[in-house]
Amino acid sequence: xxxxxxxxxxxxxxxxxxxQTKAVKSSLLVFRRLLQSNxxxxxxxxxxxxxxxxxxxxxxxxxxxxxxxxxxxxxxxKSGIIxxxxxxxxxxxxxxxxxCVKNARFLLDEMPGRDVVAWNALIxxxxxxxxxxxxxxxxxxxxxxxxxPQATTLVGLVPSCGRLExxxxxxxxxxxxxxxxxxxxxxxxNALTSxxxxxxxxxxxxxxxxxxxxxxxxSWNTMIGAYGQNGLFVEAMVxxxxxxxxxxxxxxxxxxSLLSANADHETIHCFAIxxxxxxxxxxxxxxxxxxxxxxxxxxxxxxxxxxxxxNLVSLTALISSYAETGNMDKVVVCFTRSRQLDMELDAVAMxxxxxxxxxxxxxxxxxxxxxxGIKTGLCIxxxxxxxxxxxxxxxxxxxxxxxxxxxxxEKPLISWNSIISGCVQAGRAGDALELFFQMMMxxxxxxxxxxxxxxxxxxQMGYLQYGKKLHCFIxxxxxxxxxxxxxxxxxxxxxxxxxxxxxxxxxxxxxxCLATWNSMITGYGISGFENKALNGYTELRKRGLKPDKITxxxxxxxxxxxxxxxxxxxYFQIMTEEFVWGALLDGCCIHQEVKLGEYLAKKLYLLDHxxxxxxxxxxxxxxxxxxxxxxxxxxxxxKDTGGDGSSGASLIELTS
DNA sequence: GCACTGTGTA
Numbered sequence: 001x002x003x004x005x006x007x008x009x010x011x012x013x014x015x016x017x018x019x020q021t022k023a024v025k026s027s028l029l030v031f032r033r034l035l036q037s038n039x040x041x042x043x044x045x046x047x048x049x050x051x052x053x054x055x056x057x058x059x060x061x062x063x064x065x066x067x068x069x070x071x072x073x074x075x076x077x078k079s080g081i082i083x084x085x086x087x088x089x090x091x092x093x094x095x096x097x098x099x100c101v102k103n104a105r106f107l108l109d110e111m112p113g114r115d116v117v118a119w120n121a122l123i124x125x126x127x128x129x130x131x132x133x134x135x136x137x138x139x140x141x142x143x144x145x146x147x148x149p150q151a152t153t154l155v156g157l158v159p160s161c162g163r164l165e166x167x168x169x170x171x172x173x174x175x176x177x178x179x180x181x182x183x184x185x186x187x188x189x190n191a192l193t194s195x196x197x198x199x200x201x202x203x204x205x206x207x208x209x210x211x212x213x214x215x216x217x218x219s220w221n222t223m224i225g226a227y228g229q230n231g232l233f234v235e236a237m238v239x240x241x242x243x244x245x246x247x248x249x250x251x252x253x254x255x256x257s258l259l260s261a262n263a264d265h266e267t268i269h270c271f272a273i274x275x276x277x278x279x280x281x282x283x284x285x286x287x288x289x290x291x292x293x294x295x296x297x298x299x300x301x302x303x304x305x306x307x308x309x310x311n312l313v314s315l316t317a318l319i320s321s322y323a324e325t326g327n328m329d330k331v332v333v334c335f336t337r338s339r340q341l342d343m344e345l346d347a348v349a350m351x352x353x354x355x356x357x358x359x360x361x362x363x364x365x366x367x368x369x370x371x372x373g374i375k376t377g378l379c380i381x382x383x384x385x386x387x388x389x390x391x392x393x394x395x396x397x398x399x400x401x402x403x404x405x406x407x408x409x410e411k412p413l414i415s416w417n418s419i420i421s422g423c424v425q426a427g428r429a430g431d432a433l434e435l436f437f438q439m440m441m442x443x444x445x446x447x448x449x450x451x452x453x454x455x456x457x458x459x460q461m462g463y464l465q466y467g468k469k470l471h472c473f474i475x476x477x478x479x480x481x482x483x484x485x486x487x488x489x490x491x492x493x494x495x496x497x498x499x500x501x502x503x504x505x506x507x508x509x510x511x512x513c514l515a516t517w518n519s520m521i522t523g524y525g526i527s528g529f530e531n532k533a534l535n536g537y538t539e540l541r542k543r544g545l546k547p548d549k550i551t552x553x554x555x556x557x558x559x560x561x562x563x564x565x566x567x568x569x570x571y572f573q574i575m576t577e578e579f580v581w582g583a584l585l586d587g588c589c590i591h592q593e594v595k596l597g598e599y600l601a602k603k604l605y606l607l608d609h610x611x612x613x614x615x616x617x618x619x620x621x622x623x624x625x626x627x628x629x630x631x632x633x634x635x636x637x638x639k640d641t642g643g644d645g646s647s648g649a650s651l652i653e654l655t656s
Numbered sequence: 657g658c659a660c661t662g663t664g665t666a
Contacts, residue, residue, distance in 0.1 A: 190657075191657095194657070217657090218657055219657090220657095221657045221658085222657055224657090225657060225658080251657090252658080253657045253658055254657090254658095255658090256657085256658040256659060257657070257658065259658090259659080260658070260659075282658065282659065283658090283659090285658095285659055285660085286658070286659045287659095288659085288660090289659055289660060290659090292660085293660095311659095312660080313659055313660045314659080314660080315660085316659095316660040316661080317659080317660050318660095319660090320660070320661075346660090346661095347661075347662095348660055348661040348662090349660075349661085350661090351661050351662050352660075352661065352662095354662085355661090355662075381662095382662085383661065383662055384662085385662090386662045386663065387661090387662055389662090389663090390662075390663075413663085414662065414663050415662090415663080416663090417662095417663040417664080418662075418663050419663095420663090421663060421664065422663095447663090447664095448664075449663050449664045450663085450664085451664090452663095452664040452665060453663080453664060453665095455664095455665085456664080456665070483664095483665075484664050484665050485664085485665080486665085487664095487665035487666060488664075488665045488666090489665090490665085490666085491665065491666060513665095514666085515665055515666050516665080516666080517666085518665090518666040519665070519666040520666090521666090522666065523666090548666095550666050551666090553666095554666080
């Protein structure tokens with residue numbers, strides 16, 4: 001009998017250890033089978049059971065693994081095996097992997113003779129789950145109780161300092177490492193390198209990296225990532241080449257780090273194929289994200305389909321790339337697919353979708369997603385509420401915006417920013433100003449984004465005095481003056497009638513971006529400085545910037561204002577010869593010039609009647625003016641000609 | 657060691 005028992009157990013043990021690597025079916029199922037066979041599980045059985053559950057519990061959002069962990073916990077409790085330290089730590093680790101840090105904490109607190117391994121498990125558990133302060137406090141508690149930290153302790157704790165950008169605490173840990181000699185451990189060195197990089201102290205990272213005698217692939221990856229995170233993309237690539245030169249084999253993290261360091265995704269894709277890393281799901285997901293970000297939704301979708309298991313991150317990237325271009329039909333298709341797979345969207349995906357609801361024609365879809373958000377509880381996230389606020393403010397529904405805002409339980413700065421910019425965009429600068437004062441009364445300090453919105457509000461109302469106060473605020477608080485803020489500031493001074501002050505701001509900028517040039521050119525135009533506007537255009541071209549629709553409208557407005565028809569005609573010719581007419585048509589959407597738009601659309605049709613984008617632009621233009629009958633008419637034409645304006649397939653049909 | 661995300665200018 002006892003021999004039978006040990007044979008039976010051996011059989012189930014080997015089954016459980018196979019599950020660890022395959023991680024397919026529920027390990028608990030195997031365990032139940034074992035109990036049904038009247039076998040008595042030993043501590044080894046439980047150890048294997050816990051390990052098998054832990055390896056299959058990752059990347060799952062569902063409740064099932066958590067319930068399974070609870071069941072294992074119960075069995076352990078009933079059999080008394082939970083008293084064994086190594087079993088208890090295993091269970092603690094399982095809870096940590098499932099994100100149940102409270103249960104893990106309970107296990108540590110009630111542990112009779114807890115050892116340093118248990119402390120390590122919970123410290124790194126807190127850190128992994130983003131409870132950075134708890135991780136730090138636990139470390140202090142551990143040291144106070146007289147435990148000596150190990151290399152594993154530091155490896156678990158140091159990432160928390162990087163995430164919180166607690167450089168000082170990170171350095172203290174580094175100090176402890178030096179004192180105890182633990183810093184000689186290569187894992188500790190890698191963790192510290194990453195911490196310095198995340199805190200923006202690249203020099204520290206470089207020193208540690210150079211110091212390492214034996215650089216593993218993890219070390220190289222860490223340093224490549226360090227450069228990438230700090231915007232030094234060329235350095236990241238150079239280091240990758242060095243790594244290759246030293247014959248260190250790249251792995252999936254290398255590929256992902258390079259992708260996030262803005263490396264050309266097609267090149268990296270080739271490299272991944274050649275080195276056989278392309279089968280890795282994380283790499284494919286990152287590639288989907290890279291293609292999606294680059295606007296190549298088609299390639300992104302192809303890659304996404306090649307994944308054996310659909311995952312939310314990849315799907316979200318795909319959804320957001322469709323949403324970015326306002327292609328809500330595709331977004332809905334992706335959403336439907338996620339429902340069929342029984343995948344629940346998260347707040348990040350929801351936000352991407354809401355971002356895509358720009359065209360008034362899709363307002364019903366926006367409302368439907370609002371409903372979905374309420375039903376699923378996603379609306380509790382302030383991320384989602386901010387998305388809803390922006391969506392409703394795009395449609396000037398300020399009442400909806402205000403009620404959403406009032407219902408928010410916590411109102412972080414970003415939500416104030418959402419609602420203030422929402423009011424400004426809806427042309428209600430007065431309300432924006434009132435909210436701005438309220439925000440200040442609550443003790444919030446405005447950031448660059450608040451200021452940019454408020455400046456835009458001042459332009460609307462012509463509040464020069466208040467605009468000047470905001471300018472002072474920017475100077476006093478050393479708020480970054482480039483691009484957004486300076487453009488808004490210039491625009492404010494122009495709209496408030498002070499071209500001189502606008503010029504002064506403009507001259508203070510070293511490298512004005514296109515938007516800044518545009519606002520200055522437009523400003524000169526409407527203030528009657530036609531020549532200065534045209535000089536601005538020449539200067540901008542000299543600097544190698546590519547003018548866009550707003551530049552052209554600014555230049556044309558300057559010519560019209562100066563009554564200089566000939567010059568206007570000449571610039572108009574340059575635009576039509578060098579750039580597409582379509583840019584001008586989209587420009588009409590911004591200024592809601594329906595008549596001019598129709599004229600341009602006819603011209604464009606003669607040039608290229610297969611251009612589906614033409615109909616889309618016209619439909620958008622009509623929609624922006626609320627001319628719904630005309631929108632319907634254009635859509636009917638699109639249907640009749642078989643072009644839906646976006647799919648490549650229909651274009652092939654038309655030309656064949 | 658890694659991927660998806662909101663608020664801002666013309």
